[in-house]
Structures are given as structure tokens and as C-alpha cells.
Amino acid sequence: MTDLQAKYQRLASEYSKLRAQIPVLKKAVFDEQENQNKLKDVLKEKEQVIRKYEQEIDSLSFRNQQLSKRVLFLQDELESAEVSKKKSKKGGDEHHHEPQNSVGASSVFGEELKSKIEENAKLHKQVQEAEQMYKSKLSSLEENLSKLQLESAQHQEVLNATVQSNKTQTDKLQEEKAMLEVRLQSVEQEMKEANSRAQIAEGKLDTVSTELQFRLENANRILSTKLPFIDTKHRHLNSLNVPTHDRKHQLRVKELVSHSVNLVKELTQGLSNFYTYSEQRSKIYPCDSSSEPLSPVNAKYCQYLHENLGFLRPVEQSLRHFMETLKEDSLTTLETAVEVQALGTHFRKLVDYLNRLLPYQLLSIDEECALSSCPSTLEAKNRELYTSLKKLNAVFNKLETYISIITSQSKGESFRHPPGSYGSIFKQLCSCLTDLHEAVKEVSKHYNSKVSLEHQLPTATQKLKTTDECIVSSLVTLVTTTGKFSAFLTGNQDFFEEPAGYRTRGSSVVGGLNDINQSNPIVATFRQQSAAYLSSLTRPSPETVPHKVALQNRRILLSSAESRDSLAGQITSFQEKVNKLEQDKEHWMLELQLLQIKYEKEIQKGKELSKKLEQTENAHSIGSIQDNIDQPPVLPLSGATDSTTTPSVQTSLLGKLEVTPGGSDTDTREQLIKNHFSGRVNELTSQLQTADSKAVNFLAEVKALHKRLKIAERAKDGAQEDLRVTSQEITQLRDELQTTTRSYEGQLSMMSEHLAGMNEKLALQKDQIDELTVQLSLAKGAKKSRK
Structure with missing residues (x-):
């Protein structure tokens, strides 16, 4: 059924393609007809020109005859004038006036004769030029006619060959057409059966839809009359009702929280880079850990710096988790945002970590100042950095205070601040962030000046310079991130200060100003639990295995490890088979596409053959034309449209006309x-x-x-x-490897120190034993001497 539908669709597409090609072919035929008409017009014009030339030749020949007669007449008059002139010489003076007149007349006749001769010569030249043009055109037309005769003979041979080759193909196509018609009838019967089945299914669908509609109406009626039990009389119970709220407010909250998540991510990334590069610097300067042991202060400082991600990453993750818990169908306020409490705890841990890290930062700066290679200017810059780091730590402590106030609003009534003080809290938070931006900017400025002086010292290595450049770049990113954070909070301070856009049911006063009207935080959790429960009800129950079968399978799996290996081998073999089958599927899909293309080509060939068969019906007329081609016709010299012969004129230089009969067949030429x-x-x-x-x-x-x-x-x-x-797993393994290697190195250093101490103690004990033995020997010698 699907194959027939696909074939019908292909036939329809081919039919539409042919229908689209018909206007193009019509246009081509019309263009060829226009070109033929234009060629006919040009041919008529040429024939008119030839007629004009013939008329000119006739007029010239007639003029030539007149001129020849005039010349003969003038010659006769000249002879008579000469005779009269001789007679006049014999006469006397009395006849003197008459010869003068005869001489003047003879001179006039001579000039006229000369002009006529020149005119006759010009006319002879024009006649010769016309004859040459006529001969050249006649030769070119004869050549074209021979070429056209050869081409027509070749086309006739090709046409006969194609007709003979296409007869067998037409027979095959007719057989295929008959088979397709039989299959079409069977498919039509199947379609009728399918239509009857579809009608039965539609009737069943109508009955089921009506029944379901009736059940839905009953369920809606029960829900509207029985389920919504909302107590709005008692205010302490009304806080447990689901509040109606403005969804735009919730969407705005979600947008701001997502933006703050991105900013916190940038801030934690910048702090992590700063502390990581600081750890690398402390291992390089003031002493290189690869050649010299680190001081206890620097070792402890590096240990604390290495733990920075354990305190920075939970801050970002807690805020991201809070953003994921935000829903569009509930209203999020400081009282209902229970998940934000984790942010306050993790930020508090971060600030405690910074407070523990600050003394070691200051002690490391003191160690750098205590070096002999540290000049006074560098020591002054270190002291400036010392004060800026203290200020930065104080700003973090201040920021932790306000963040703990904001995150503790959802813990309970004992931790809450009045909603009227939210504006002042957020203002102080914005001022803290601006102070943080200024403090980070000051640290960056002092550290940059410190680094520029350090790099001028001869003890500064290339490794130290690159590490300092990385620290400066991390501080620059921190400056830009804190500036973005400060601008973000100051720009949205009005939204943070406005009251929440919700109201409890049964009350017309907007919440946020009265504690009685506020919704309980547990309402959001109830809503989420109910939604999760309803979604779990709609899930299909998973397929279960009987208890006995599960126990038996467990015993089999636990009893032998060979079963696991065999199962793993079977899984791999099945996966290989699946991959091979997918490859075969792709291969056969491509083969199917190629066969479809070949089938379409065959359909096109059949249509072309049908067109050529229609053209072969005109072969009889072409046979009659072929007979005429065997005897090439003579092209006419004149533009007459009838089949009468027109004489062609040939002129000689002597002015005599010779007429030769010629014939033309315009119908044959046009055909x-x-x-x-x-x-x-x-x-x-x-x-x-x-x-x-x-x-x-x-x-x-x-x-x-x-x-x-x-x-x-x-x-x-x-x-x-x-x-x-x-790559993530590799980085984690590298971090674990670094931590383990550092811990092992620390243990080895401690063991080496312990062994060194034990060796010193053993040496002291050995010395004491030697002294005691010497004393004993002396005491024994003294006793012997006394005896």
C-alpha cells in the first residue's frame, strides 16, 4: 500500500513537472515560429532587392540600346558634317558664315558623344558589379542548401534508428502499464476496506469522546463544588492558602537571579585564579621551593591558598541551586526563599576562610620586606598592599553581615526583619558592593606598582614575571566583575525595595506591609509536593520481576563471576551486531534512493518515447520531402511566392541581354x-x-x-x-594526585625532621654513655690504686 502510494506520488510529481515544462516548450515553439517569420521577411526583402537589381539591369540595357542608336546617328551626322565642310572649303567668301555654324554644331555633337560614352562605361561597370554580387550570393546559397541536405539526411537516419529501438520499449511499457492497472484495482479494493474500517473506528471514537466528555464534566463539577475548601475567615489559617500573585514579578525575579548567578560565577572564578596564582608565586618567591625549603609561614599560606575552591565553589553552587528551584507558578520573596539559606552559610564559611588567610598574606608580605634585596621603595609599596588587603577583608566581613541578614529572613519569625527595612538593607548591600569594587581596584593598583618595581630587580626570574602577570590579569577581571555587580544591584534597587506582588485569598490588602496578610513559606513546598505527587500518578508503573526469579538471578550473579564476563561479552557482541545492522540499514537506504532515481529516469524515458512516437506520425510527409532532397532544387532569383519560373538576366559587356530560364520550389524549401x-x-x-x-x-x-x-x-x-x-575526570584526578603528593611530601618532611631529631637524641645518649663509661673506668682505676 505504501509502495503504491509512493509510486502514485512520484507519478503525480512527474506529471506536475511535465505540466510545468509544457509552457516552456510552447514558448520555445512560439519563439521558433517568430524566428521563421523573421527569416521569411528577410527573404522577401532580399528578393525585393534582387528584383530592384533586375529592373535596374533592364533599364540599363534599354538605355544602352538608346545610347548605341544615338551614337550611330551622331556618327552619321559627323560624316555628313565632314562632307559639307569639304564642300564649303571649295566655295568662296560668300559662304563663310555657314561653315562656322557647321563646325560649332559638330563640336557640340562631339561633346555630347563623349559624355554618352562615359555614361555608358559607368553603366557597364555597375552591371558587372551587380553580376558579381549575384554570383557570390548564388554560390553561398548553393553551399547552404547542400549542408542542409546532408543534415536532413543524417536526422532522417537517426529518426529511423530511434523509431526501431523504441518499438520494443513501448511494448514493455504497455505490459508494465497493464500490470500497474491490475495492482491499482487491488489497491482500490484495499482502500475501500480501509475506508470502511475507518468509518467504524470513527463511530467508536465518537462514542468514546462523548463518554469522556461526560466524565470530564462530572469531574469538573465535583472539583468546583467539593474540593476548593479555602478558609478566609481566620487570618492565621488564611496564611496557609495558596496566594494569587503577579507572574511578571516572578519572571523578573528569575531573570535577576540568573544574572546574579553569572556574576557570582565570574567573581568566584576571578578569586580562584587570584589565589591559585598567588600560591604559585609564594612557591617561587622569596625562595624557590624546587631548590630550597619553604618557610613555615609560606608553607601554611600555600596550604590555605590551595583550599580556595572548597570555599568558593559552594557559594556559586548554592546560588545556582536556588535559581533552579524557582518556579513560575509561585511567588518568591525573602520569606519564602528557604533554599537561599545555604548561600548565607557557604558565604559565611568563605569569609571565615578569608579571615584565616589574611594573617598569612600579611606575614608573607613581611617576609618579602625582610629580604636583603628588597629596596625601600618596594617595601613602601608592600606596606600599601598590606593596608589594601586589610581593607578588602573588612569589606568582605561587612558584606557577609548583610548577606546573612537577607538569607535569614526565611528561617522564622525570630530571625525576620520588618519588610519596611528591606530598602535600607539593600542600600547598604549596594554600598558594600561599591566598597568592594573600590577595594579590589586599590589592591590591583598597589599590586601592579609593586610588580613593576619587583621586575626591575636583578633577582626577578622569568617564571616570577609570568606569574605576576597572571595575578595582575586576574585582579583586572575581579575589578570588572565587581563593577558589573555594583552596577547591577544599584540599577535594580527599586525592584528590590518594592513589596511583593501577591495577595492572600479573602483579603484585598497587598501583602508585604502587614504580617497577618503574608503567606506562609510552607505553602510553596506544599504546592511543589502536590505537583510532584500528581506527576508521579501519571507515570506508568515500571515492569517488575517476580521475587523468586529476582532471588534466583541474584544467586546466579553472585555465585559465579563467569556469568558476568559472559554477559559482558554478549553485550559487546550485541552492540557490534547493532552497529553492523545500522550500517546495513544506511547502505540499503542509499540503495533505495538510487533505485528511486533510476525509476524516475525510466519514467521520464517512457514519456520521451511517447512524445517521439507522436512525432513519428509525421514520417510519411518527411518521406516525400526526402524524394525532393535527392534532386536539389534551384533557388529562385526573384521573391515571387507562386511556383512560376522567372527568367534570370545575364548581360555582356557589349550591352546584349541573354535570358536563361530557371525554376524554384518554395513549398519544398519552406518544408x-x-x-x-x-x-x-x-x-x-x-x-x-x-x-x-x-x-x-x-x-x-x-x-x-x-x-x-x-x-x-x-x-x-x-x-x-x-x-x-x-577532561573533567583527568583534571579531578590531577587535583587529587597533587593533593596526595603534597600530603605525602608533608609526611615525608615531618618524618625526616623526626628522624633527624631522633638521630640527635641518639648521638647525645651515646655521648652520655661514653662519658659514663669513662667515669666508671676512672673510678675503677682509683679504687685499684687505693687498694
């Missing part, structure tokens, strides 16, 4: 031109169809390549995700 252009149109249509089939083939290939590209991109994304996970 040849028409057949030539129709063959050209058919050739262009076949080229267009082959181009369309190639385009369809290329489109299918592009689609297949696009699918492969998507699969490769998915595989790439998966590989990148695996790479990211493995």
Missing part, C-alpha cells in the same frame, strides 16, 4: 526549413529532460550526503561530550 527547426526543438527538449533527470539525481545525492553529515555531526557532538567528561 525543409520547418522540419529542420522542428528537429532542433525536439533535440533541445531532450537535452532539457536529461538535464532535469541529472538535477533530480544530484538532489538525491545531496540529500543522502546531508543525512550522512547530520549523523557525523551527532557523532562529533557525542565525542566532544565524552572528551569533555574525560
Whole structure:
């Protein structure tokens, strides 16, 4: 069924393509007809020009005859004038006036004769030029006619070959058509059966929908009449009702919290970089830990600095967890934000860590100042950095106070501040953040000046310089982050000061100003628990295994480890089989696409053959034209449209006209031109169809390549995700390795110190024993001497 529908869709698409090609072909035919008309007009103009030339030749020949007659007449008159002149010489003076007149007349006749001869020569030249042009045009037309005759013969041979080759294909196509018609009838019967089934299913669907609609109405009626029991009479119970609130306020809260999460992430990242690079610096300066042991102060300082992520990361994670707990269907205020209490505890731990870290920072600065290579200017800069670090720690302590006040509002009534004082609390918080920005800026300035002086010392190594540059860059990021945080809070201070946009049911007073009207924080948790419970009810129950089967499977798995290995091997083999099957599936999908393209090409070929069969019906007329082609016709010299012969005129230099009879067959010539252009149109249509089939083939290939590209991109994304996970695991393992190596190094140093102390104690005890033995020997010698 699906294959037939796909084939019908393909046939419809092919039909639509052919319908789209019809206007293009019509336009091409009309263009060819216009070109033929234009060629006919040009041919008529040329024939008119030839007629004009013939008329000119006739007029010139007639003029030539007149001029020849005039010349003969003038020659006769000249002879008579000469005779009369001779007679006049014999006469006397009495006849003197008459010869002068005869001489003047003879001179006039001579000039006229000379002009006529020149005019006759010019006319002869024009006649010769016209004859040359006529001969050249006649030769070119004869050449074109021979070429066209050869092309028509070749086209006729190709046409006969295609007709013979396409007969078998048409028979095959007719057989396939009959088989498709039989299959079409079977499919129509299946469609009728499916329609009857669909009608039955629609009837069942209507009954089920009506029944479900009735049940829904009953459930809604029960919910509206029985379930909503809201007690608005007692104010202490009204605080437990679900409050109505403004969703825009909640969305604004969620947006601000997400922005603050990003800022806190940047701040913790900057502090972590500062402390990490400070740890590297303390291991390099004032003494290099690779060659010399660190002082106890610096060792403890490095130990504290290494623990910075354990206090910075929980602050960011607690705020991110609070952002994830925010819902759009509940109102979040300081009283209902129970999850924000973790932020206060973690920030308090961070500030305690900073308070424990500050003395070691100051002692490390004192050690740097105590060095012999430290000049007085550098010592002054260190003292400035000393005071700026103290100020920064004081600002953190002040900031912790206000953050603890804000986060403790959801603990209970004993920890709450009145809502009217929220504005002053947030103002103080904004001022603390501005002070933090200024303190960090001051630390960055003093540290930068300190580093610039240190780098001028001859004892400054390249490793120290690069570490100092990293510390300065981390301080610059801290300055920009604290500035963003301060601007963020000052810009949204009005929103933090305004009361919460909710009201309890049964009361018209907006909450936030009266404690009686405020909602209980437990309402949000109740709402979340009920939503989770309802969602759990809609989940399908997982498939269970009988208890006996589970125990048996557990015994089998626990009894032998070979079963696990076999299962692992089976899993790997199954995965390999699945991968091979997926590859085979992709291969056969591509093969299916190629076969579809071939099928479409065959359909196009069938349509082309049907068109060519229609064209072969005009083959009989072409056969009659072929007979005329065997005897090439003579092109007419005049533009007459009838089939009468017109004489062609040839002139000689002596002025005599010779007329030769010639014939023309305009109908045959026009039929040849028409057949030539129709063959050209058919050739262009076949080229267009082959181009369309190639385009369809290329489109299918592009689609297949696009699918492969998507699969490769998915595989790439998966590989990148695996790479990211493995890189995270590698970093964690490296951190654990560093911590373990440091702990082992500390234990080894302690053991070495203990062994050194024990060796000293043993040496002292040995010395004491030697002294005692010497004393004993002396005492024994004294006793012997006394005896």
C-alpha cells in the first residue's frame, strides 16, 4: 500500500513537472515560429532587392540600346558634317558664315558623344558589379542548401534508428502499464476496506469522546463544588492558602537571579585564579621551593591558598541551586526563599576562610620586606598592599553581615526583619558592593606598582614575571566583575525595595506591609509536593520481576563471576551486531534512493518515447520531402511566392541581354526549413529532460550526503561530550594526585625532621654513655690504686 502510494506520488510529481515544462516548450515553439517569420521577411526583402537589381539591369540595357542608336546617328551626322565642310572649303567668301555654324554644331555633337560614352562605361561597370554580387550570393546559397541536405539526411537516419529501438520499449511499457492497472484495482479494493474500517473506528471514537466528555464534566463539577475548601475567615489559617500573585514579578525575579548567578560565577572564578596564582608565586618567591625549603609561614599560606575552591565553589553552587528551584507558578520573596539559606552559610564559611588567610598574606608580605634585596621603595609599596588587603577583608566581613541578614529572613519569625527595612538593607548591600569594587581596584593598583618595581630587580626570574602577570590579569577581571555587580544591584534597587506582588485569598490588602496578610513559606513546598505527587500518578508503573526469579538471578550473579564476563561479552557482541545492522540499514537506504532515481529516469524515458512516437506520425510527409532532397532544387532569383519560373538576366559587356530560364520550389524549401527547426526543438527538449533527470539525481545525492553529515555531526557532538567528561575526570584526578603528593611530601618532611631529631637524641645518649663509661673506668682505676 505504501509502495503504491509512493509510486502514485512520484507519478503525480512527474506529471506536475511535465505540466510545468509544457509552457516552456510552447514558448520555445512560439519563439521558433517568430524566428521563421523573421527569416521569411528577410527573404522577401532580399528578393525585393534582387528584383530592384533586375529592373535596374533592364533599364540599363534599354538605355544602352538608346545610347548605341544615338551614337550611330551622331556618327552619321559627323560624316555628313565632314562632307559639307569639304564642300564649303571649295566655295568662296560668300559662304563663310555657314561653315562656322557647321563646325560649332559638330563640336557640340562631339561633346555630347563623349559624355554618352562615359555614361555608358559607368553603366557597364555597375552591371558587372551587380553580376558579381549575384554570383557570390548564388554560390553561398548553393553551399547552404547542400549542408542542409546532408543534415536532413543524417536526422532522417537517426529518426529511423530511434523509431526501431523504441518499438520494443513501448511494448514493455504497455505490459508494465497493464500490470500497474491490475495492482491499482487491488489497491482500490484495499482502500475501500480501509475506508470502511475507518468509518467504524470513527463511530467508536465518537462514542468514546462523548463518554469522556461526560466524565470530564462530572469531574469538573465535583472539583468546583467539593474540593476548593479555602478558609478566609481566620487570618492565621488564611496564611496557609495558596496566594494569587503577579507572574511578571516572578519572571523578573528569575531573570535577576540568573544574572546574579553569572556574576557570582565570574567573581568566584576571578578569586580562584587570584589565589591559585598567588600560591604559585609564594612557591617561587622569596625562595624557590624546587631548590630550597619553604618557610613555615609560606608553607601554611600555600596550604590555605590551595583550599580556595572548597570555599568558593559552594557559594556559586548554592546560588545556582536556588535559581533552579524557582518556579513560575509561585511567588518568591525573602520569606519564602528557604533554599537561599545555604548561600548565607557557604558565604559565611568563605569569609571565615578569608579571615584565616589574611594573617598569612600579611606575614608573607613581611617576609618579602625582610629580604636583603628588597629596596625601600618596594617595601613602601608592600606596606600599601598590606593596608589594601586589610581593607578588602573588612569589606568582605561587612558584606557577609548583610548577606546573612537577607538569607535569614526565611528561617522564622525570630530571625525576620520588618519588610519596611528591606530598602535600607539593600542600600547598604549596594554600598558594600561599591566598597568592594573600590577595594579590589586599590589592591590591583598597589599590586601592579609593586610588580613593576619587583621586575626591575636583578633577582626577578622569568617564571616570577609570568606569574605576576597572571595575578595582575586576574585582579583586572575581579575589578570588572565587581563593577558589573555594583552596577547591577544599584540599577535594580527599586525592584528590590518594592513589596511583593501577591495577595492572600479573602483579603484585598497587598501583602508585604502587614504580617497577618503574608503567606506562609510552607505553602510553596506544599504546592511543589502536590505537583510532584500528581506527576508521579501519571507515570506508568515500571515492569517488575517476580521475587523468586529476582532471588534466583541474584544467586546466579553472585555465585559465579563467569556469568558476568559472559554477559559482558554478549553485550559487546550485541552492540557490534547493532552497529553492523545500522550500517546495513544506511547502505540499503542509499540503495533505495538510487533505485528511486533510476525509476524516475525510466519514467521520464517512457514519456520521451511517447512524445517521439507522436512525432513519428509525421514520417510519411518527411518521406516525400526526402524524394525532393535527392534532386536539389534551384533557388529562385526573384521573391515571387507562386511556383512560376522567372527568367534570370545575364548581360555582356557589349550591352546584349541573354535570358536563361530557371525554376524554384518554395513549398519544398519552406518544408525543409520547418522540419529542420522542428528537429532542433525536439533535440533541445531532450537535452532539457536529461538535464532535469541529472538535477533530480544530484538532489538525491545531496540529500543522502546531508543525512550522512547530520549523523557525523551527532557523532562529533557525542565525542566532544565524552572528551569533555574525560577532561573533567583527568583534571579531578590531577587535583587529587597533587593533593596526595603534597600530603605525602608533608609526611615525608615531618618524618625526616623526626628522624633527624631522633638521630640527635641518639648521638647525645651515646655521648652520655661514653662519658659514663669513662667515669666508671676512672673510678675503677682509683679504687685499684687505693687498694
